[in-house]
Structures are given as structure tokens and as C-alpha cells.
Amino acid sequence: MLGNQSVASRPIESVLATNKVIRNTYQLLSITLVFSAFAAYLSIAMQASQGMGLVATIAGIVMLWFVLPRTANSATGIPVIFLITGLLGFGVGPMVAYYLAVNPSIVMTALGGTGVIFLGLSGYALTTRKDFSFMGGFLMVGMLVIIGASLLNLFMGIPALSLTVSAAVIMIMSGLILYQTSSIIHGGETNYIMATAGLFLSLLNMFTALLHLLGALGDD
């Protein structure tokens, strides 16, 4: 009897744990997004240069790669994720300032568009509960190809390649949102700080790619 109860309650405990990770992830993601937007605002108000933005981005990525994985399982992970999202938000400030000066409506459209895509994809993954773990290799190859193409374009400066990369970034980030959300649902990701970092990066990359695409294809 006691054994049966234990077996029966295990899946319920697992579902509760998953729901807790999902709830904590979305709560932390919302707060970090607001914090990151504030950091971007500071960057714009300070008229930070492109160089300052790049330094902040590099610092954020280095922390994301080397500090966050070591701190994500402790309370230190929270200030670290705030620092990372703040630095990355500060990093996109100069780019946002540029587009605000050209056409402010593009920034609002990119922001709203990113929000709608994220909500739609998260809703899809959460309601269908499909397992997207099979996409791991495909998404990693896609990311590698995108980074390689961006690197090549830094030297070649082909506008069409730049637009193609932005479009590809939107598609790969869409896949990553599905993959990460499915990973939380199916217990692949049990740490809400790491889950938040992954979703935050996907959102930030999607926003900047959409901004670039709308800026290039818009009338201005």
C-alpha cells in the first residue's frame, strides 16, 4: 500500500516540480526583461558608444559562459543573471538608439513583434506539450552557420547576406524557444536560472534580428 502510494505520487511530484520551474522561469524572465530594458534606457540616455556596447556585451557573454553555470545552483545565481541581462541590455542600447533616431516606430514594432512571437511559441509548446529535444543538433548547427556567416560578412559587408542572417536568426531563435520550453516541460531543464538565461538570449537575439530586418526593409 505504502509502496503503491509512493509510485503513484512520483509523477504528481514531478509535474508539480515542472510547474514550479515554469512559473519561476517566467517570473524571473519578466523581471530580467524589465531590468534589461532599464539598462538599455540608461545606455541610450548616456549616449553610450558602439564600443561601450560591445564591451558590455562581451562582459555579459563571458559571465554567461563561465560564471553563471558555476553559480546557477546557488543564491548567487540571481544577482549574476541580473548582471548578465543588465550588461546585455546595456549592450543593445547603442543599436536601439540608432533605430530610435531613424524611426521610433520600428523599435516599437520589433518589441511588440518579439513579444507576440514569444507568447505564441511558448503557448504552442506549453499546450501541445510536444517534445522538441530532437531539434538540439539542428539548432546548434544553425547557430554555428549563422555565426560563421556573420563573421564572414564583417569582412565582406554584403547587405543581402546581413538580411539573410537576420531572417535565419529569427527562425533559429523560434526553434530555440520551442526547444527550451519543451525542455522545461519534459524535465530536461530543472534549473530556472539557466532556463531564464536561455530564453532571455533567444528573445534578445530575436529582437535585434527583427529590428535589423524591419530597419532595412522599412521605408526609412
Next chain:
Amino acid sequence: MNWVTIGSVALMIGMLVFIYPRMKHAMKNSPKGTQQDWMGFVIPLAAVIGFVVFLVMMVRG
């Protein structure tokens, strides 16, 4: 080449170096998706593409 470009190049090379072993690991260990699994990805992706086209058309006015 200014130092912002040099910094961007360094960042991207760093990303390639960081992602490459993870890509190899993911390629080896990811489960294979069926045609139905891939359709479950293609449908929302098509919706995203349609939505982005709509946004571009909206911005072009």
C-alpha cells in the same frame, strides 16, 4: 579595421569555439525526430515567417 570590428571578430570566434563542442555533443546525443515531429516544428515556424512578413509590410506602409 577599427577596434569595434576587431572586438566583434574576437567575440564571434569565441562563440564558434564555445559552440562547436556543444554542437558535436548535440549531434551525437539528440534523438532523431520523425516526420510528424518535424511537422510540429514546421507549422509554428511557418506562422512566425508569415507574421514577420506581415510586420515588414506594416512597416513599409
